[in-house]
Amino acid sequence: MAPARALHPAITDLxxxxxxxxxxxxxxxxxxxxxxxxxxxxxxxxxVFPRTTDExxxxxxLAHRHDMKIVPRGAGTGLSGGSIARNGGIVLxxxxxxxxxxxxxxxxxxxxxxxxxxxxxxxxxEKHGYYFAPDPSSQKACTIGGNVxxxxxxPHTLSLGVTVxxxxxxxxxxxDQVGSVLRLGSKCAQxxxxxxxxxxxxxxxxxxxxxxxxxxxxxxxxxxxTLLAIFDTIESAGETVEAITREGITPAAxxxxxxxxxxxxxxxxxxxxPLDSGAVLLIExxxxxxxxxxxxxxxxxxxxxxxxxxxxxxxxEREQALLWAGRKNAFGAIGRVAPSYxxxxxxxxxxxxxxxxxxxxxxxxxHELVIGNIFHAGDGNLHPLILFDVxxxxxxxxxxxxxxxxxxxxxxxxxxxxxxxxxxxxKQDLMCRLFSTQDLIVMRMLRDAFNPAGALNPNKLxxxxxxxxxxxxxxxxxxxxxxxxKELA
Amino acid sequence: MISxxxxxxxxxxxxxxxxxxxxxxxxxxxxxxxxxxxxxxxxNALRLDxxxxxxxxxxxxxxxxxxxxxxxxxxxxxxxxAQHRQMLxxxxxxxxxxxxxxxxxxxxxxxxxxRASFGGVREYCIGMQFATADGxxxxxxxxxxxxxxxxxxxxxxxxxxxxxxxxxxxxFKVFPLPRRSSTFVAEFGSSGEAIKFAQTxxxxxxxxxxxxxxxxxxxxxxxxxxxxxxxAGSQTIIExxxxxxxxxxxxxxxxTAEEDAAVWRALNDVYWSSFISDGPALIVDVSxxxxxxxxxxxAIQDAANRTKSHVTIHGRAGIGNxxxxxxxxxxxxPCEILAHLRRTMPPDAFVHVVYPRTAIxxxxxxxxxxxxxxxxxxxxLNPGAATL
Numbered sequence: 045m046a047p048a049r050a051l052h053p054a055i056t057d058l059x060x061x062x063x064x065x066x067x068x069x070x071x072x073x074x075x076x077x078x079x080x081x082x083x084x085x086x087x088x089x090x091x092v093f094p095r096t097t098d099e100x101x102x103x104x105x106l107a108h109r110h111d112m113k114i115v116p117r118g119a120g121t122g123l124s125g126g127s128i129a130r131n132g133g134i135v136l137x138x139x140x141x142x143x144x145x146x147x148x149x150x151x152x153x154x155x156x157x158x159x160x161x162x163x164x165x166x167x168x169x170e171k172h173g174y175y176f177a178p179d180p181s182s183q184k185a186c187t188i189g190g191n192v193x194x195x196x197x198x199p200h201t202l203s204l205g206v207t208v209x210x211x212x213x214x215x216x217x218x219x220d221q222v223g224s225v226l227r228l229g230s231k232c233a234q235x236x237x238x239x240x241x242x243x244x245x246x247x248x249x250x251x252x253x254x255x256x257x258x259x260x261x262x263x264x265x266x267x268x269x270t271l272l273a274i275f276d277t278i279e280s281a282g283e284t285v286e287a288i289t290r291e292g293i294t295p296a297a298x299x300x301x302x303x304x305x306x307x308x309x310x311x312x313x314x315x316x317x318p319l320d321s322g323a324v325l326l327i328e329x330x331x332x333x334x335x336x337x338x339x340x341x342x343x344x345x346x347x348x349x350x351x352x353x354x355x356x357x358x359x360x361e362r363e364q365a366l367l368w369a370g371r372k373n374a375f376g377a378i379g380r381v382a383p384s385y386x387x388x389x390x391x392x393x394x395x396x397x398x399x400x401x402x403x404x405x406x407x408x409x410x411h412e413l414v415i416g417n418i419f420h421a422g423d424g425n426l427h428p429l430i431l432f433d434v435x436x437x438x439x440x441x442x443x444x445x446x447x448x449x450x451x452x453x454x455x456x457x458x459x460x461x462x463x464x465x466x467x468x469x470x471k472q473d474l475m476c477r478l479f480s481t482q483d484l485i486v487m488r489m490l491r492d493a494f495n496p497a498g499a500l501n502p503n504k505l506x507x508x509x510x511x512x513x514x515x516x517x518x519x520x521x522x523x524x525x526x527x528x529x530k531e532l533a
Numbered sequence: 534m535i536s537x538x539x540x541x542x543x544x545x546x547x548x549x550x551x552x553x554x555x556x557x558x559x560x561x562x563x564x565x566x567x568x569x570x571x572x573x574x575x576x577n578a579l580r581l582d583x584x585x586x587x588x589x590x591x592x593x594x595x596x597x598x599x600x601x602x603x604x605x606x607x608x609x610x611x612x613x614x615a616q617h618r619q620m621l622x623x624x625x626x627x628x629x630x631x632x633x634x635x636x637x638x639x640x641x642x643x644x645x646x647x648r649a650s651f652g653g654v655r656e657y658c659i660g661m662q663f664a665t666a667d668g669x670x671x672x673x674x675x676x677x678x679x680x681x682x683x684x685x686x687x688x689x690x691x692x693x694x695x696x697x698x699x700x701x702x703x704x705f706k707v708f709p710l711p712r713r714s715s716t717f718v719a720e721f722g723s724s725g726e727a728i729k730f731a732q733t734x735x736x737x738x739x740x741x742x743x744x745x746x747x748x749x750x751x752x753x754x755x756x757x758x759x760x761x762x763x764x765a766g767s768q769t770i771i772e773x774x775x776x777x778x779x780x781x782x783x784x785x786x787x788x789t790a791e792e793d794a795a796v797w798r799a800l801n802d803v804y805w806s807s808f809i810s811d812g813p814a815l816i817v818d819v820s821x822x823x824x825x826x827x828x829x830x831x832a833i834q835d836a837a838n839r840t841k842s843h844v845t846i847h848g849r850a851g852i853g854n855x856x857x858x859x860x861x862x863x864x865x866x867p868c869e870i871l872a873h874l875r876r877t878m879p880p881d882a883f884v885h886v887v888y889p890r891t892a893i894x895x896x897x898x899x900x901x902x903x904x905x906x907x908x909x910x911x912x913x914l915n916p917g918a919a920t921l
Contacts, residue, residue, distance in 0.1 A: 151822040195681045206679065208688070209656050216900070226900045232820040233852045234642070234653060236885045237893055238697070240686025240900045242655060246681050266738035290595050292618070292709025332738055334770045393679040395595040423679040460680040467682055478682055479672070486671040486908075487684045493907035494900075496827075505683070 054110040058092050058134070061102045066093040066140070070208070077117070077135050081182070083434075084383070085127030086470050088115065090133040095140050097215055097255040097279070101223030104253070107134055107499060109219050116249045116375050118159060118190030121182040123387060124468025126194060126248050131502050136253065138189050144168055145256065152261045153212065153231045158189020158254050176263035177204040181372045181462070192254050195246030197464035199297040199371065200328070202422040204262060206464065208245040213258035216244060216251075219500035231258055248466050249501040251494040265330035268296070269340045270358040270367055273325040273347040274318050278302045278405075278417070280351035281323035282398035285421040288327075288345045289394045292518070293339055296330040298422030299371055302401075305416035306370075312377035315370025316363075325421065326371055328364075374418050375429070382414070382431035386443050389465040390454035392424045403453045404428050411442040425463035426454070452477070467505045475507050545580040551602075551662060551670055551701035554581065558699065559668030561915055568666075569915040570636065570695045572891055578915075583636055589613060589739070590702060591676065598659065598676050600704045603636030610635065620710045621657070622647035624743075624797065626804035636700045642692030644798070646743040646763075649849040654691055660704030661687045666909035670701070678706045681889040689904060694893060695803060695915040697908045711765030714742065717795045718756040718777070719782040724748070724830045728850045730781065732823055734762065735851035739774060744828070745800070746850035752799035754792060760850065761796065803845050804858055814842065815859040815867040815889070816872065819883035826853045828879040832855040836873035840865035853882075892920040 051069070058067045061352045065196040068074060068091040078085045089112065107114050113133030120127055122298065129135050138159035146155040149172045154165060162183040166175040179198035180186055190196070192214070197206040204210075213229030224504045229241035244251055275281040288298065301309065301324050308318040317324055325347070344355045358364040375488055378385050393398050404426075414431040428450055432443040451461050451474060461467070461474045475484060488506055495501075548554045556581070561568045564862070567578035574580040583604035591600040594617040601610055607628040614620050625645035627633045637643070641659075644653050651657065657753055660674030663686075672687035688716065690698055721727040731744050733910050742761035747755045755761075764774040779785045788796060804816065821829040830846060837844035842865055848855035867889055895901040905912075905919060912921060 110834060150824045195685070197679060201679070205652075205656060206681070208685065209652065218899070224899055226898070228898075228900065230883070231822045232879065232883060233854060234820045234883075236820075236883050237895070237898060238693055238901045238904055239655060239688040240898075242685060245688075246685050263736065263738075286595060289597060294709075314884065331740060332770060332773060334773050335766060336768055338769070391675075391679055393593060393596040393677055395593060402548075420679070424677055425679050458676050460675050460677050460853075462681045462682050463677070463679040464681055471682075475683060475718075478675075482669050483671045483673070483683070486665060486669060486686070487673075489907050490684060490686075490904065493903045519856070 050112075052089050054106060054112055054134075055090055057106050057110070058090065058103065061099055061106065062092055062094055062490055066095075067091070077120070077137070079127070080120045080122040080125060080127050082123050082125045082468070082470055084128045086128040086130040087132065090127035091135040093137050093138050093140045097217060097225055098383070100136065100217045100253055100255050101225055103134065103136065104217055104219055104223030105221070109336060113254070113499055113502050114219065116189070116193065116253050118187030118193070119161070119182070119185045121186040122190060122194060122468065123326045123389070123465040124194075124462070124470040126466050126468035126501070126504060127190070128469060130290050130469060141255065142187075143211035145229040147172070148231065149261070151231050154259050154261055156188050156257050156259065158187060158192070158257060160188050162186050162188055162191060169261050170264065173264050175264055176259060177201065177210055177262045178207045182377065188257055188259065189254055191255055193247070193249045194464070194466040195214050197425065198514045199299050199420060202298055202420065203294050203296045203330070208235045208242055210260045211241055211245050211257060212260060213241055214244065214254050217253040217255055221496050226252065229258060246466070247469060247504045249429070250505050251490055253500065267331065267333040268364065269329045269335045269336050270364040271329070271340060271343060272317070272356045272358070272367060273327060273352045274321045274356070275325070275352055277321040277351070277492060278401050279398050281325055282401050282421070284325060284347055284350035284352065285397050286395050287350050288343060290424070291342065291346055293342055293346070295327050295339070295343065295422060297326070297328040298420070300324070300417065300419055300421035301326070301371070301374070302344065302417040304365070304414065305374065305418045308381055308416065309370045309374045309377045312380055313370045313373050317370055326367055370419070378416070378429055378431070382433070384432055384434040386432065386447050388426060388430070388447055388450055389425045389462045390451050391456050391463040392426065392454050392459035393505040394422075395426045396457040396459070397421060397424060400426065400453060400457065404450055407446045407449050411446045413439070413442055413446055415446065420463070422486050424459065425462070440463065469504060472505055473507050475505040545614045547582045547585045549585050551586065552662065554583070554699055554701055555664045555668040555670045557581065557668075558664050558665060561808050562667045562911060565911055565913060567913050567916055568699070570640065570699060571915060571918070574915075575917050577676040583701075584634065586701060594619060597707045598678065598704060599602035599707055600660070600676060600702060601635050602702045603634060603639070603700045605635050607633045607635065607638060614707055615710060618710045619707045621705055621707055622651035624801075626801040631805055635703060639691050640693065640695050641698050646745040646849065648854065649744045649851055650740065650742050655688055657706045657911065658687050658691060658703055659706050661690060661700060662702045663690055663698040663700045665698050666911065666914050669702055674704060676704050696893060696919040697914065699914070711742070713767065713771065714763055714765040715771050716743070716761055716763045716788045716796070717778050718754060718786040718788065719760050719778065720760070720784065721759070722757065724834065724846070725827045727760050728827045728830060731760045732826070733781065734778070735823070737777070739776070739777060744849065744851040746846065746848050746855065747800060748844070748846040751803055751845045751847055752796045753790065754786065766782070794858055800847055803847075804856065811920050814861045814865065815870050816887040818885045818887050819848075819855045819857065819878070819880060819882055820885070821853040821855070823851070823853050823880040825881050826850055826855065828853055829853070829882045832874055832877040832879070835877050836870050839873050840870050842870060890918070892918050895919045895921050
């Protein structure tokens with residue numbers, strides 16, 4: 045029998061704050077909290093489930109006393125390692141802070157705790173004719189606290205904006221010695237003073253712990269039309285996206301799946317995607333009935349003149365839901381065909397879509413790896429899925445190189461390394477390629493001002509090494525670790 | 534190579550580049566010298582006039598993105614965008630005719646009637662280059678419309694009135710210029726009825742470009758409390774608006790193109806001309822919840838009545854944003870009017886004093902203090918504009 049592990053002295057103190065059932069500390073209990081939606085991992089010393097802002101503040105004070113790090117966590121669906129306790133410490137899980145505090149329909153606002161599941165808020169608001177606009181693919185599980193931390197997007201943020209455009213206020217516990225509670229913003233569209241609500245949104249849990257959020261609710265559209273434009277080649281699909289943007293049409297969503305991807309998705313979800321096509325665009329239009337009809341006609345015209353062989357329109361809500369089921373469950377479908385995938389989140393200017401797709405195809409051939417393309421084409425946010433076998437070190441190294449080449453290309457055409465997944469652990473060293481040393485110094489200065497001891501979500505978002513020059517050519521270190529034999533044990 | 538300028542006396546400098554802005558700030562910071570981009574800079578402050586930084590650095594009509602230097606005039610940028618049938622929703626007072634600059638719009642988070650549909654400048658500013666107090670030149674965001682890499686420093690700088698850094702250029706997501714638009718005027722007997730109508734429209738399926746409240750006499754064609762609704766789209770879509778708005782009110786006036794342009798110009802002029810004439814007694818920008826907008830408007834009216842002031846009120850009634858312009862033709866001073874306003878304003882409304890210039894109150898919020906100390910530890914940046 046293995047000897048009992050010595051109990052961390054903080055456990056007893058933490059139990060006094062949140063109760064005996066609010067702290068997990070046995071190794072077998074912690075296993076589930078080592079992961080998020082990426083393949084990063086890191087074991088915390090304990091997981092604590094607070095119920096109130098006061099309890100969070102108390103936990104922060106205890107963490108200081110016991111010199112422990114804190115990592116906030118929603119549902120653990122993140123794709124960049126943002127909620128992984130890479131330096132141990134306390135995982136602060138918000139599963140018990142999952143209450144919709146107020147649904148204020150008259151003011152088009154909701155006040156929610158961070159553990160509220162994204163789709164649950166929409167379900168609560170729908171009966172009043174409203175919804176919460178950010179809709180990540182994980183919206184059935186991901187939490188609004190996590191959405192705020194990562195400034196999450198989703199297909200329908202093309203016309204309505206990402207999470208930061210939908211948050212007007214929040215309560216934050218700072219990682220200082222006393223766990224100061226800060227109230228930012230309000231239900232009003234604008235609150236006087238510096239816009240700390242906007243600054244904290246997307247800060248990936250490195251500045252403070254968000255314990256309550258005020259979000260906008262958006263009126264449900266009068267009409268929705270979902271179109272599926274079918275192309276023989278991915279180039280013509282890419283050019284169509286550029287043409288739609290050029291025409292000044294802003295669909296609610298404009299998604300692209302390449303031929304390989306749509307066949308893989310179709311096999312898993314039977315969404316009705318045409319198996320013999322080179323690419324499809326999934327286009328959703330929302331708004332006044334008259335505007336939707338006019339836009340649907342305009343989109344169909346642009347698609348036809350850009351080489352679409354067919355444009356189908358979903359006849360009813362069931363068909364719309366089916367088309368979206370294919371898109372939203374795409375990552376899951378990959379599990380049927382490959383042991384591992386590396387999903388990128390690069391962003392490019394929309395006029396560079398066709399060129400970027402050509403580059404991805406060349407990278408795929410060069411490294412002899414299948415790369416599936418599924419992405420938010422309307423805002424140039426790519427999600428190339430690089431398939432590889434993590435047990436094969438050579439293939440893993442090729443996946444690393446392929447991913448880097450794609451992101452390098454995104455940067456070279458004026459893009460970014462992440463559109464919605466966040467930097468987290470996965471891309472922190474790539475920040476040096478996107479930002480200058482001066483840019484990073486200013487960001488670090490602000491991070492250190494709020495989080496001086498690195499007590500909160502340490503070693504995330506900003507590069508881990510002091511000099512960016514050392515990082516030239518470096519790969520994301522999780523892939524290197526993933527390839528190491530000990531990781532496969 | 535840029536040498537550090539020696540600063541020996543109060544003066545206005547016109548830096549020709551962002552590097553020069555950085556060099557000036559480095560030198561000023563070393564000497565603890567105040568720096569301001571405001572025309573109302575304190576007597577001993579070094580004033581930066583950024584009108585030399587007026588280039589459009591990058592414009593990609595196909596991507597609907599633009600990067601412009603901070604000293605570029607709003608009207609010039611709008612003219613360039615219009616050549617490609619694109620726009621930014623910059624219809625705030627002074628923006629189109631009075632030489633307002635991009636940096637000014639950002640630093641003051643200025644907004645106009647189109648905020649009702651596009652939101653404030655924070656919603657479509659996608660990148661920014663700026664200098665911190667110690668002269669470090671940094672950037673945040675980028676030239677793509679979706680980007681979560683790094684901290685969103687644009688949010689901090691927008692509306693900070695030059696107290697956290699000097700903005701040297703900024704990147705924006707731009708929008709298609711509507712091919713056709715029309716403005717309808719609906720009149721009401723009271724502000725409450727007008728605001729109720731605006732919020733009914735807001736809660737309907739209609740999505741107008743503007744939904745603006747205007748008090749009686751604030752412009753030609755505005756004889757009573759009015760809601761001006763600008764709509765864009767095809768004839769069919771505009772007809773739908775015409776039908777629905779007509780059904781909701783006894784009488785609906787549709788402005789001609791000339792009247793449309795004139796009425797928006799006149800509403801802006803009420804605000805702008807009060808600056809260049811005798812100076813208003815007081816201008817307030819009130820943010821409230823939607824439900825409290827009627828009470829906030831009544832509070833402005835009551836403050837005018839009690840101080841025997843003449844006030845013009847307009848604003849984005851659908852989203853809880855009102856502007857109150859108290860004219861100088863009364864005995865009451867701004868403090869007296871403000872005292873009345875604050876007494877009667879609903880608790881979930883904020884009164885921001887636009888004129889006379891008042892400082893951002895940093896003292897009540899530790900988060901704001903942390904940011905200010907990090908970016909400007911010596912408090913040299915426009916110190917009169919923030920109360921520490």
